[in-house]
Amino acid sequence: MTYERFAYVYDFLMEDVPYGEWLAFFRRHTSALSGKKVLDLACGTGEFTWRLAEAGWDVTGADLSDSMLLAARQKMDSKGLMIPLFQQDMRSLEGLGLFDAVTIFCDSLNYLTEEEDIKRTFQGVKKHLKPGGSLLFDVHSLYKMRAIFKDGTFTAVDDSVSYIWNCFDGEYPDSVEHELTFFVREDKLGLYERFDELHVQRAFAIEQYKAWLEEAGFTNIAITADFTDQPPDEASERIFFSCTSGSVRP
Secondary structure (H helix, E strand, O other): OOOHHHHHOHHHHOOOOOHHHHHHHHHHHOOOOOOOEEEEEOOOOOHHHHHHHHOOOEEEEEEOOHHHHHHHHHHHHHHOOOOOEEEOOHHHOOOOOOEEEEEEOOOHHHHOOOHHHHHHHHHHHHHOEEEEEEEEEEEEOHHHHHHHHOOOEEEEOOOOEEEEEEEEEOOOOOEEEEEEEEEEEOOOOOOEEEEEEEEEEEOOOHHHHHHHHHHHOEEEEEEEEOOOOOOOOOOOOEEEEEEEEOOOOO
16 A cells, blocks of 8 residues: 555654664564664654664665655655665565565554465565574554454644544454544645545454464564563553574575
8 A cells, every 4th residue: 555645644643653662672682683784664754764774773664655755765864864765565575685684563564454465475574584584573463453443533633733543344354444534734824734544454363473474484483562572461452573584485
């Protein structure tokens, strides 16, 4: 999917997201790596990408949305960071080289609603990892999809951007349609322009993700929850995976 105009209000929507906790998780689970080359998949506007770069990693970003990548490029330029950014679909990665680590954070994998697409993503990541490299990602839990998002409404009011966020059952099992209505203030006129976005996410059982990872050839699969190193429980909202690549497949 592409984010279209959503890219321009994405950082406002995500301003309270704990990027520092993702970075701390990443550091804990990559401390044994000898290399520093990392691919940030579904990098969006680059908020986590630049944090990786400033932490000393040799970062490449990739995202499906050209609007998101444009926002990311402007952000990197403003920070004086020379970070390669590529428009690629995580389901069909090609030609990006080999990395010591690959990240798919901020529940980006939940946007893949077909089982085969997740399997293709894991297989493509495996081909872009050096032997012994790490894949790290997080997903919304089934609990969050069923108990928090389902039929939920969230709102925010600000002088520049306001939104109404309604959640509905999706067409797939354990999927949610996020219906977002934004009101963005136009500086010159002081009026608010409305636009709408529809985003669909789906979650699968933890055991299913683990099986797909093993099928793709990943090992040492660690599964934790909510930015901690503790195992998930029935009320965990965000599930974290960290695993290791073996030999790169031809």
